[in-house]
Amino acid sequence: MEKYLYIALFAPLVSSLFSALFTATPKKQFTGIVGSLLIFASFVSSSILLVHILSGGAPVHVEMMTWMATGNLYIPFGFLVDQVSVTMMMVVTLVSTVVHVYSIGYMDHDKGFNRFFSYLSAFVFSMMILVMSDNFAGLFIGWEGVGLCSWLLIGFWFHKESATWAANEAFIMNRIADLGMLIGLFLIYWNTGTLQYEGAFAAVPSLDNSTLTWIAIFLFVGAMGKSAQFPLHTWLADAMEGPTPVSALIHAATMVTAGVYLVIRSNPIYAQTPDVSMFIASLGAFVALFAATMALVNRDMKRIIAYSTLSQLGYMFAAAGLGAYWVALFHLMAHAFFKALLFLGAGNVMHAMHDELDPFKMGGLKKVMKWSWIMMTLASVALAGIFPLAGFFSKDTILEVAFVEHAYIIYGVLLFTAGLTAFYSFRLVALIFHGEDRYKLFNIHPHEAYRYMLIAMSPLLILAIIAGSFKGGFYEMVTTLLPATEYHIHSHLVEWVMIIGTQLFVIFAVLHAYKKYANSSVKVPDGTSEMENSFMYKLLLNQYYIPYAYEEFLVKPYRELSTVFWEKVDLKIVDATVDGIANVIYTTGEKTRGMQDGNLSTMLRYMVIGTVVLLSLAVVFALAVKYAGGIQGILSGLGV
Amino acid sequence: MEIGLNHYLVLSTILFAIGLVGVMRRKNLLLLFFATEILLNSVNIAFAAISHYYGDLTGQMFAFFVIAIAASEVAVGLGLLIVWYKMHGNIDLDNMATMKG
Numbered sequence: 001m002e003k004y005l006y007i008a009l010f011a012p013l014v015s016s017l018f019s020a021l022f023t024a025t026p027k028k029q030f031t032g033i034v035g036s037l038l039i040f041a042s043f044v045s046s047s048i049l050l051v052h053i054l055s056g057g058a059p060v061h062v063e064m065m066t067w068m069a070t071g072n073l074y075i076p077f078g079f080l081v082d083q084v085s086v087t088m089m090m091v092v093t094l095v096s097t098v099v100h101v102y103s104i105g106y107m108d109h110d111k112g113f114n115r116f117f118s119y120l121s122a123f124v125f126s127m128m129i130l131v132m133s134d135n136f137a138g139l140f141i142g143w144e145g146v147g148l149c150s151w152l153l154i155g156f157w158f159h160k161e162s163a164t165w166a167a168n169e170a171f172i173m174n175r176i177a178d179l180g181m182l183i184g185l186f187l188i189y190w191n192t193g194t195l196q197y198e199g200a201f202a203a204v205p206s207l208d209n210s211t212l213t214w215i216a217i218f219l220f221v222g223a224m225g226k227s228a229q230f231p232l233h234t235w236l237a238d239a240m241e242g243p244t245p246v247s248a249l250i251h252a253a254t255m256v257t258a259g260v261y262l263v264i265r266s267n268p269i270y271a272q273t274p275d276v277s278m279f280i281a282s283l284g285a286f287v288a289l290f291a292a293t294m295a296l297v298n299r300d301m302k303r304i305i306a307y308s309t310l311s312q313l314g315y316m317f318a319a320a321g322l323g324a325y326w327v328a329l330f331h332l333m334a335h336a337f338f339k340a341l342l343f344l345g346a347g348n349v350m351h352a353m354h355d356e357l358d359p360f361k362m363g364g365l366k367k368v369m370k371w372s373w374i375m376m377t378l379a380s381v382a383l384a385g386i387f388p389l390a391g392f393f394s395k396d397t398i399l400e401v402a403f404v405e406h407a408y409i410i411y412g413v414l415l416f417t418a419g420l421t422a423f424y425s426f427r428l429v430a431l432i433f434h435g436e437d438r439y440k441l442f443n444i445h446p447h448e449a450y451r452y453m454l455i456a457m458s459p460l461l462i463l464a465i466i467a468g469s470f471k472g473g474f475y476e477m478v479t480t481l482l483p484a485t486e487y488h489i490h491s492h493l494v495e496w497v498m499i500i501g502t503q504l505f506v507i508f509a510v511l512h513a514y515k516k517y518a519n520s521s522v523k524v525p526d527g528t529s530e531m532e533n534s535f536m537y538k539l540l541l542n543q544y545y546i547p548y549a550y551e552e553f554l555v556k557p558y559r560e561l562s563t564v565f566w567e568k569v570d571l572k573i574v575d576a577t578v579d580g581i582a583n584v585i586y587t588t589g590e591k592t593r594g595m596q597d598g599n600l601s602t603m604l605r606y607m608v609i610g611t612v613v614l615l616s617l618a619v620v621f622a623l624a625v626k627y628a629g630g631i632q633g634i635l636s637g638l639g640v
Numbered sequence: 641m642e643i644g645l646n647h648y649l650v651l652s653t654i655l656f657a658i659g660l661v662g663v664m665r666r667k668n669l670l671l672l673f674f675a676t677e678i679l680l681n682s683v684n685i686a687f688a689a690i691s692h693y694y695g696d697l698t699g700q701m702f703a704f705f706v707i708a709i710a711a712s713e714v715a716v717g718l719g720l721l722i723v724w725y726k727m728h729g730n731i732d733l734d735n736m737a738t739m740k741g
Contacts, residue, residue, distance in 0.1 A: 598740035600672075600733050605664050 001052055001060045005081055008045035008089060009128050011038040012096070016121035019114050027113040032104035035117040039100050039124060043093035046086065053086050054477060061134060068137075075195055080134035083481045087329060087474075088131035088261055091336045094459065095253040096124045101456035102344055103245040105449060106351065116156060116243070123149035127254050131261060136185050136195040139262070143181070143226065146255045147174045153250060154242040166238040173235045177225020181262075184218030187211065201268040209272075216269050216276040219262060227259025227313050230287050234547050236310055237294075240302040244350055247302060248343030252309045253336035260316040260332050264325045267482060271323065281321025285402075285410040285417075288314030290544075292420035296427070297540045299525070300357045301346050304428050308383065309339055311417060315398050318410055324401040325482040330474055331394035338382035338390055338464035344457050345376035349432055352446035353439060359431035360524045363438035369448045373433045375461050380429050382464040384422035384506050393468030396499065397487065403498065404487045415502060419509040426513035434518035441524070648689035655682035669721055669731040673714060680710045 015038035019031040049060065059082035068075040081089070100120060107116050126149055130142025148171075155167030189195055191211050192203035204212065223229070228236035239251050250256070263270060263280065270277050291310035298304045312335045319328035352369055353362060366373040382389035385396060395418060402411035439446060448454075475486075489495040531537055542548060595606065624631060655678055662675025684703040691699025725731050 596740065598737035600736060601664065601667060608660060608664060 001049065001057070001081075002062050004045040004048045004052075005060050005062060005079060005132070008042045008049065008093065009079065009125070009132060011042040011045070012121045012124035012128060014038055016118050016125055019118035019121060022114040023118060025114065027111070029104070031114045031117050032100070032107075035121050036097065036100040036104065039093065039097045039121065042124070042128070043090075043097045046089040046093045049081050050086050050090055053081070053083055054473070059083070072193060073189075075135060075137045077138065078134040078196070079132045079138075080197070081132060083478045084261075084264060084329065085131050087333060087478065089128065091333050092124065092127050092131065092254050094463075095249055095336055095340045096120075096127075098340065098456050098460055099245045099249040099344070102248075102347070102453050103243075105453040105456075106245050106347055107243065108450075110243075112156065116153075119149055119152045119156070120246070120249070123153065123250060123255070127258075130258055134197060136188060136197070136200070139265075140181065140185060143222070143258065144178070146250070146258065147171060147178070147226075150174075150239070150250050150255055153246040154239045156242055156246065160241065163241040166235070166241040170235040170239050173232050174225045177222050177232055180218045180220075180225070181222020184215050184222060187215045187218060191215070197265065201266075204268045204272060212269060213273050213276055216266075216273040219266055219269070220276065220280060223259030223262045224283075225259070226262075227256050227317070228310055229259070229283060229313065229317065230290060231546070233287065233291070233310055234543070234550065237303050237306045237543070238547075240300070240306050244302065244343060244347030247306070248340045248347070251306065252339040252343050256309060256313060257316070257332045257336065260313065260320060260328055263317070263320045264329050264482065267320075267325045270320070271483065277321045277323060279321070281318045281402075281407065281410055284314040284317030284319075284321055285413040286314070287311065288318065288417045289413050289420070290314075292417045292424065294540055294543050295424040296420060297537055299360060299541075301349065301359050301428065301432070302343075302357060304359075304424060305339070305342055305346055308342075308421065308425065309335075311421060312339065312383075314417075315395060315414065318414060319398045319401055322401050322405045322407060322410070323483065324398070324405075324485060324487065326475060326478045326484075327394070327397045327401055327487070329478060329482070330471065331398060333474075334382070334390035334394040334464075334467045337460050337467055338379045341375055341457060341460040341464050342379040342383065344453075344460070345372050345379060348372040348449040348453065349376075351449060353444055356439075356442070356444065358524075359428055360522070361438055361442055362432045363435040363522065364433070365439070365446055366433040367437075368446050369433070371448065371454045373429075375454075375457060376433070377429055378461060379464055380425035383425050384510060385418055385502075386422075386506055386510070387503060388465075388468060390464050390467035392503075393471050396502065397471075399498070399502065400487045400489060400495075404489060415505070418502060419505050422506040422509035423513045426510045427517050430514050430517035431522070434514070435522050436520045438522070438524060645689055645693045648685055652682045652686040652689070655679075655685065658682075667733045669724075669733060669736075672733070673717055673721075677710060677714070680706055 015035040018038075019035055022028050022031050053059070059080060061080050062078065064077040064079065066074070067077045100117070103116065103120065107113050110116065123146060126142050126145025128142070130139055130146060133139045133142060151167045151171040154170055155164045157163045158167075185195065188200050191207055192200045194200055194203075207215075225232045236251060236256065240247055242251075270280070288311045291307045291314060295304045295307035295311065298307065312331070316328045316331050316335070319325075319331060348369065349362065349365065349372060350357065352365065352372075356362070378389070382391040385391040385394075399411060399414055399418070402408075402414055475484075489498065525532055527533075539545070595602075659675045659677075659679035659682060662678060663672060666672050666675060684706055687699040687703040687706070691697060691703075721731060724736075728735065
C-alpha cells in the first residue's frame with residue numbers, strides 16, 4: 001500500500017515539475033494532458049487506498065525520511081493515510097483531476113497555459129502534503145504551500161493590477177492567521193514535546209485546561225485565515241480575480257476547507273475545550289448568515305458563488321464546533337463536489353459571455369448552453385439542500401445536530417441561512433439562464449463550452465446528485481477515528497416536521513427567486529430603482545463596508561505610519577548611519593590618496609616615520625610593563 | 641682612553657642616522673644606493689663590535705652575510721639603474737612617479 005501512497009503524493013509533484021519545464025515556451029497541449037494524467041494517477045492511487053481502508057485495512061503510515069532531529073526535537077517526513085485523510089485525498093484528487101481536464105479547455109487561448117498547469121499541480125501536491133502529513137509540522141508545510149500556490153494562481157494574470165492586489169491581500173491575510181497557527185504549534189510542542197498527531201493527542205488529557213484553550217484558540221486563528229472566517233474573510237471574494245478553474249479547485253473545494261480539516265484533525269483538543277468549540281460554532285453560524293446576506297444582492301457571478309462558499313464553510317465550522325466532526329467532514333466532501341461544479345459551470349458562462357460577470361447582463365442562456373444550465377441548476381439544487389441531492393443529506397444533518405445539541409439560536413440562524421442560500425443560488429441561475437436575452441443588448445454571441453469540458457464536469461454532477469447515499473458508509477468509516485455520535489431527534493413527529501418544514505421553506509425560497517428574476521421584466525439595473533438606493537442594499541453590496549473599513553482604519557494608518565518610519569527612521573537614522581560610515585571611509589581615502597604620489601623618496605620617508613613610531617611604541621610598552629606596579633599605584637591614587 | 645663597545649655603537653648610530661637622512665633626502669638614485677650602503681655598514685659595525693664584545697662569532701658571520709647580500713643588491717640595482725638611465729636620460733627620483741595613485 002505504501003507504493004500507492006507515494007504515487008498519490010508525488011504524481012502531482014512530477015506533473016508540476018514537468019509543466020514547469022515548458023513555462024518559457026509557447027502553449028503545449030501535452031503539458032495539460034500529461035498533467036491531467038498524472039493527477040488522475042494520483043486519484044486512482046487514492047481510490048485504491050480508499051478501498052483498502054474501506055475493506056477494513058489498517059491505516060497506512062510511512063516515515064519517508066527524517067526531516068529534523070536535534071536534541072529532543074524529532075520531526076520526520078511522515079505520511080498517514082487513515083479514514084479522515086483518505087476522504088480528503090479523494091476529494092482533492094477527484095476535484096483536481098476534473099479541474100485539470102477542464103482547464104485544458106478553459107485556458108485554451110491563454111499565453112500562460114504551461115505555467116498554469118505547473119502551478120495547479122504544485123497546488124495539488126501541497127494540498128496532498130497538508131492532508132497526508134502525520135504531524136503538525138508537515139501540515140504546516142502543506143498549509144504554506146497551498147497559500148503560496150493560491151497566491152501564484154490568484155495573481156496568475158499578473159498584468160492586471162486588481163489580480164496582483166487580490167493575490168497579495170489573500171497572502172497577507174493568510175500570513176496574519178498563520179502566525180496564530182505557528183504559535184499554536186509551538187504551544188503544542190512546548191507542552192507535549194512532540195508534533196506527531198499521535199503523541200500530541202495522547203498527551204492532551206494530561207494538559208491543564210488553560211493551556212489547551214490557548215492551543216485551541218491559536219490553531220483556530222490559523223483555520224480562520226485559511227477558511228476565510230470573519231474577520232479575515234475579505235480575501236476570498238477578492239480571490240475571484242484568478243482564473244475560474246482555480247476558484248473551483250482552491251477557493252471552493254479544497255484549500256479553503258483546510259481550516260475545517262485542521263479542526264476535525266485536532267478534534268481531541270477541541271473536544272476538551274467546549275468554550276472554544278462553542279465559539280467556533282457561533283462564529284460559523286454567524287459567517288453562514290453574514291456571507292449569505294452579501295450574496296443576496298451582489299452583481300458579480302463569481303463573487304456570489306464565493307460568498308456562498310464562505311457561507312457553507314460557516315456551516316462546516318458550526319458542525320465541527322458542535323462536536324459533530326464527521327458531519328462537518330461529510331458536508332466538506334459534498335460541498336466540494338457541488339460547489340466545484342457550480343464554479344466550473346460559471347466558468348462556462350464566463351467563456352460564453354466573454355468574461356462578463358454581471359448576471360443581469362445575461363439572461364436566457366439556457367437556449368444556447370443547455371448542459372451548463374442543467375449542471376448549474378442541479379448544483380444549485382444540491383447547494384440549496386433539496387432532497388435527494390447531496391446537500392440535503394449533509395446540510396440537514398448539520399441542522400439536526402444544532403437542534404439535538406440544544407443550540408437553538410444556531411439552529412435558527414442556519415435554518416434561515418438555508419432559505420437565503422436557496423434564494424441567492426436560484427437568483428443567480430434565473431438571472432443567467434432564464435428570462436429575456438439581455439446579452440443581446442451588449443452584442444455578445446454566447447456558445448456552449450467544449451464537449452470534453454462538459455464530460456470532465458460530469459463526475460462532479462453525478463457525485464453532487466448521489467453523494468448523499470454515501471452517508472451511511474461514510475459514517476461507518478470515519479467514526480473509527482472521529483467521535484461517533486449519531487444525531488437523532490427523539491420524537492419522530494418533530495423530526496418529520498423539521499425536515500418537511502425545512503424543505504418547504506427552501507423550495508419556497510427557490511420559487512420566490514424564480515418568480516422575481518426569471519421573468520421578462522428584469523432589466524439591467526442602472527442605479528435608479530428604489531431598491532438600489534435603499535440603505536440595506538448599499539450595505540450588503542458594499543460587504544457591510546468591511547473592506548472599506550479595513551482600508552480606512554488599518555491600511556491607511558499603517559501606510560502613514562510606514563511613511564513616517566521611512567522618512568524619519570529609515571532615511572534619517574539608518575540610512576544616515578550607513579552613509580556616514582561610508583562617507584568617513586571615502587573622505588579618508590580621498591584625503592590620503594595624496595600619499596600615494598609614486599615618489600620613492602616620499603615613501604621612504606613614510607617608512608622611516610612608521611618605523612620610528614613602532615619603535616617608540618615598543619619602548620613605551622616595554623617601560624609600561626617594567627613599571628606596571630608603579631603605574632597601577634598612581635592610577636588607583638587617581639581613583640581609576 | 642680605551643676604545644670600548646660604546647664607542648663603536650655610537651659610531652654605528654651616527655652612521656645609521658647619516659644613512660637614514662641620505663635615504664630620505666637624496667633625489668639621485670645613485671646617492672640613494674650610497675646611503676643604503678652606509679646603513680648596511682653601520683649595522684655591520686654594530687654586529688662586529690657586539691660579536692667581539694661577547695666573544696661570539698655569530699655576529700661577525702652575520703656581518704659577512706650582510707656584505708654578500710649588499711653586494712648582490714648593488715649589482716642588481718646598478719643594472720636596473722643603467723637600464724633606466726638609457727631609457728629616460730636621468731636617474732632623478734622625482735621623475736620616477738609612474739605609481740602615482
